[in-house]
Amino acid sequence: MNQIQEISWQGLWKNNPALVQMLGLCPLLAVTNTFINGLGLGIATLLVLIGSNISVSVVRNWIPNEIRIPVFVMIIASLVTIVQLLMNAYTYELYQTLGIFIPLIVTNCAIIGRAEAFASKNSVPLAAWDGFMMGSGFLVVLLVLGGIRELLGNGTLFSGADLLLGDFASNWTVHLFDFEQHFLVSILPPGAFIIMGLLIALKNRYEKRIEALVVGESKKSEKIERARVTTES
Amino acid sequence: MNFKVSSSPHNRIKRKTSDVMLAVILACIPGILAQVWYFGIGVLVQIALAITAALLTEIICLRQRNRSFMQIKDNSALLTGLLLGICLPPLAPWWIAVIGACFAIVIAKQIYGGLGQNLFNPAMAGYVVLLVSFPLAMTLWLPPLNLIEYSLSAWDMILVIFTGYSDQGYSLAQFRTSLDGITMATPLDAIKTGLSNQQTYQEILQQNIFNHDFGIGWMQVNLAYLLGGLWLLQRKIINWRIPLTFIASLFLLSGICYLASPQSIADPLMQITSGATMFAAFFILTDPVTASTTPKGRIIYALLVASLVFVIRNWGGYPEAVAFAVLLANMCVPLIDYYTKPRTYGHVKG
Numbered sequence: 001m002n003q004i005q006e007i008s009w010q011g012l013w014k015n016n017p018a019l020v021q022m023l024g025l026c027p028l029l030a031v032t033n034t035f036i037n038g039l040g041l042g043i044a045t046l047l048v049l050i051g052s053n054i055s056v057s058v059v060r061n062w063i064p065n066e067i068r069i070p071v072f073v074m075i076i077a078s079l080v081t082i083v084q085l086l087m088n089a090y091t092y093e094l095y096q097t098l099g100i101f102i103p104l105i106v107t108n109c110a111i112i113g114r115a116e117a118f119a120s121k122n123s124v125p126l127a128a129w130d131g132f133m134m135g136s137g138f139l140v141v142l143l144v145l146g147g148i149r150e151l152l153g154n155g156t157l158f159s160g161a162d163l164l165l166g167d168f169a170s171n172w173t174v175h176l177f178d179f180e181q182h183f184l185v186s187i188l189p190p191g192a193f194i195i196m197g198l199l200i201a202l203k204n205r206y207e208k209r210i211e212a213l214v215v216g217e218s219k220k221s222e223k224i225e226r227a228r229v230t231t232e233s
Numbered sequence: 234m235n236f237k238v239s240s241s242p243h244n245r246i247k248r249k250t251s252d253v254m255l256a257v258i259l260a261c262i263p264g265i266l267a268q269v270w271y272f273g274i275g276v277l278v279q280i281a282l283a284i285t286a287a288l289l290t291e292i293i294c295l296r297q298r299n300r301s302f303m304q305i306k307d308n309s310a311l312l313t314g315l316l317l318g319i320c321l322p323p324l325a326p327w328w329i330a331v332i333g334a335c336f337a338i339v340i341a342k343q344i345y346g347g348l349g350q351n352l353f354n355p356a357m358a359g360y361v362v363l364l365v366s367f368p369l370a371m372t373l374w375l376p377p378l379n380l381i382e383y384s385l386s387a388w389d390m391i392l393v394i395f396t397g398y399s400d401q402g403y404s405l406a407q408f409r410t411s412l413d414g415i416t417m418a419t420p421l422d423a424i425k426t427g428l429s430n431q432q433t434y435q436e437i438l439q440q441n442i443f444n445h446d447f448g449i450g451w452m453q454v455n456l457a458y459l460l461g462g463l464w465l466l467q468r469k470i471i472n473w474r475i476p477l478t479f480i481a482s483l484f485l486l487s488g489i490c491y492l493a494s495p496q497s498i499a500d501p502l503m504q505i506t507s508g509a510t511m512f513a514a515f516f517i518l519t520d521p522v523t524a525s526t527t528p529k530g531r532i533i534y535a536l537l538v539a540s541l542v543f544v545i546r547n548w549g550g551y552p553e554a555v556a557f558a559v560l561l562a563n564m565c566v567p568l569i570d571y572y573t574k575p576r577t578y579g580h581v582k583g
Contacts, residue, residue, distance in 0.1 A: 181366075181367045181369060181370055182366075183332075183366050183367075184365060184366040184367070184368075185362050185365045185366040186366075188365065190365070194340060197344075201344075
């Protein structure tokens with residue numbers, strides 16, 4: 001497994017920001033009541049993460065160690081503002097639905113975590129790739145969580161797709177089943193916690209099997225170490 | 234003679250978990266009979282559904298956790314199903330009981346590690362999920378049978394539960410309005426609605442669901458549960474501290490407020506004889522796993538539940554509050570237990 005593959009593996013599964021590092025749970029749990037909301041926030045986070053990783057990596061040799069955190073925060077905040085203004089301009093309804101959680105991307109620890117742990121120590125292409133993979137890992141969890149919650153709570157999928165993708169997607173909503181009464185708790189905040197917990201449990205259940213599949217038996221037995229989330233992985 | 238030397242405790246009660254659970258189940262019988270008398274055979278169907286779902290889920294979970302499914306013999310899943318079934322509206326659709334029981338067993342009990350490890354009372358967790366998810370179906374209580382003008386046969390009730398419509402095609406909503414447009418809520422519900430409509434408590438009591446001082450049917454059901462609870466106390470299955478503190482403090486709290494403003498609050502006797510008060514006091518709060526276990530802790534725990542019930546009933550969004558109050562108090566139990574550890578004999582205080 002070369003470095004590029006290793007980064008993808010870490011971001012998507014082994015060190016997934018949502019399922020393993022459990023960073024950025026606040027927006028994760030708050031906005032995933034539909035698939036499209038999850039997608040919107042996921043893409044926004046992904047863009048910010050790529051941008052911040054690249055910028056941090058570019059300036060990494062000129063930042064004094066003592067003030068690196070404020071600098072990272074400034075970079076992330078500017079990128080979040082850019083994304084926020086873009087969403088305000090092009091996907092205004094989704095922007096209103098997501099509300100405060102777009103500005104709150106700036107406090108998403110997954111982003112500053114990657115800046116600190118990876119981007120400030122690696123070259124630009126690697127940092128960009130890491131940002132993309134970590135962001136995708138986050139995005140996938142948002143989509144799965146949003147999908148499950150929307151399915152259980154509304155019986156639909158992709159409702160409100162036109163908010164993000166434009167008018168041509170307005171009839172994308174899939175009605176999978178239609179009960180008189182929906183399982184409301186899955187749209188409410190407690191449902192987010194419960195389903196998130198179940199997803200983590202599911203991941204842990206199949207952890208070994210999938211790791212053996214991807215990494216291979218031989219490599220797995222070589223090193224046994226804790227998944228570290230605070231420093232370089 | 235052969236003297237055995239053994240360490241304390243010397244006085245042991247040789248009582249198995251399954252026997253305790255069975256005694257609690259038996260003690261529910263008078264209450265269930267009263268419920269069936271006033272609300273019809275639907276109560277039994279709900280209980281049967283909840284128990285079946287709970288037992289099946291428990292077996293599946295035990296298999297998944299590589300435990301012997303003979304653990305089902307500890308009767309705890311049976312009791313959870315029974316307690317949940319008792320709480321359900323008699324004519325709720327069948328899947329309500331099934332979802333509730335599955336949630337209670339899987340999420341509230343087995344995920345925490347099975348019997349003895351659960352933080353929350355499984356039956357109440359299942360009930361709250363149902364109440365939050367399906368508020369409409371979960372608050373559709375029928376008026377007591379003798380107040381419905383259209384007589385409802387047992388077969389009709391079963392049809393309504395499983396298909397949603399009775400033999401003649403009446404739906405649940407029609408039964409609820411008693412076919413002549415008089416909406417019948419539970420007494421607590423009626424009080425809540427009436428008070429928010431600026432009626433005084435005394436005016437509300439004139440509605441035909443009340444028999445001057447009490448909700449018809451609900452008082453008798455509560456008394457029947459009190460009877461079962463007293464039997465449990467007498468058998469020393471449960472400790473007197475929790476039920477007594479709970480009922481007394483609920484009575485006192487509502488008594489004080491009733492004296493201060495008798496028009497805007499239900500009187501204390503109504504508070505302790507309606508809704509799930511007695512059932513909760515003896516059967517829900519006393520759950521040995523999720524309740525506090527120290528003598529002082531039990532009193533604090535019951536006091537906490539009583540004040541929460543009182544606050545939520547009178548100022549909260551839901552007419553009945555026991556389930557929420559119990560779950561909130563369950564969360565505090567580890568803390569309560571930590572600070573009320575009894576002094577070990579021979580050790581200094583503190």
